[in-house]
Amino acid sequence: MTILDKIVARKREEIIENKARVSTDELEQAEFFDRKCYSLREALTQPDKVGIIAEFKRRSPSKGILNATADVVETTQGYVNSGASVLSILTDIDFFNGSNENVIKARRANEVPILRKDFIVDEYQILEAKAIGADVILLIAACLNPEELKRLGAFTHSLGMSVLLEVHDKEELLRSINPHIDAIGVNNRNLATFNVDVQTSFELADLIPNDFVKVSESALSQAQTIIDLKKAGFGGFLIGETFMKTNDPAKACKEFVEEVKNLS
Ligand SMILES: O=C(O)c1ccccc1NCC(=O)[C@H](O)[C@H](O)COP(=O)(O)O
Numbered sequence: 001m002t003i004l005d006k007i008v009a010r011k012r013e014e015i016i017e018n019k020a021r022v023s024t025d026e027l028e029q030a031e032f033f034d035r036k037c038y039s040l041r042e043a044l045t046q047p048d049k050v051g052i053i054a055e056f057k058r059r060s061p062s063k064g065i066l067n068a069t070a071d072v073v074e075t076t077q078g079y080v081n082s083g084a085s086v087l088s089i090l091t092d093i094d095f096f097n098g099s100n101e102n103v104i105k106a107r108r109a110n111e112v113p114i115l116r117k118d119f120i121v122d123e124y125q126i127l128e129a130k131a132i133g134a135d136v137i138l139l140i141a142a143c144l145n146p147e148e149l150k151r152l153g154a155f156t157h158s159l160g161m162s163v164l165l166e167v168h169d170k171e172e173l174l175r176s177i178n179p180h181i182d183a184i185g186v187n188n189r190n191l192a193t194f195n196v197d198v199q200t201s202f203e204l205a206d207l208i209p210n211d212f213v214k215v216s217e218s219a220l221s222q223a224q225t226i227i228d229l230k231k232a233g234f235g236g237f238l239i240g241e242t243f244m245k246t247n248d249p250a251k252a253c254k255e256f257v258e259e260v261k262n263l264s
Pocket residue numbers: 003004055057060061062063187189191217218219220238239240241242
């Protein structure tokens with residue numbers, strides 16, 4: 001059993017628990033449910049921005065605790081003030097020490113798209129994402145078949161939210177493209193082995209149709225890599241650990257954005 005299998009198995013239990021605790025009617029009556037979402041595509045195609053998706057990630061299965069103390073409001077506001085275009089906030093509790101509450105707090109404090117970063121396998125989680133103020137959800141090809149990807153993508157679009165499809169190889173990419181996707185992310189981290197290799201993004205770049213915003217995810221730590229990925233056609237860069245492992249994630253983000261701009 002891979003770590004991804006374990007995460008998804010636990011996720012299915014968690015969804016049953018959550019459905020018993022909070023009804024879909026209650027989710028639809030939540031504070032943020034009827035708000036108009038920010039567009040992921042628009043945020044990642046602004047010519048004056050680098051295209052950073054800055055992640056609030058306390059812990060990861062591969063690295064353990066990254067940052068136990070950072071304040072979510074201070075950090076996410078800092079990310080946005082540093083030039084991040086989009087925020088990504090982990091909501092998985094058991095493997096990432098994330099929470100829905102962190103999205104709610106970040107939503108109240110920021111006016112950019114927020115990606116609810118979790119392992120989505122059920123419509124209920126998408127309703128929950130809308131209810132907590134997220135604009136974007138992630139659909140991971142490694143844990144969803146083409147029919148599920150299409151069904152969950154269509155449901156997400158029906159709520160006015162955006163879909164970031166995550167793939168790791170050519171086979172996942174070719175079987176997963178459907179009309180209900182806004183951006184395609186190449187995860188440089190193999191979720192079964194934890195191996196990271198930025199080359200994965202370069203290899204898949206030309207296979208992703210240009211109608212999608214191309215996003216490179218994970219293991220991004222060098223400004224020059226962003227420049228090279230931009231030349232290869234990428235417009236979004238999902239970065240967690242590089243920022244969160246420092247004492248001041250927002251400052252790390254600011255310095256990174258400045259370095260990319262200086263190299264551009
Ligand atoms: O980060 C992990 O260890 C991990 C393990 C298993 C499943 C998913 C995992 N991470 C989720 C992500 O996709 C990353 O948080 C995101 O791409 C940012 O990556 P990084 O910049 O390397 O923190």
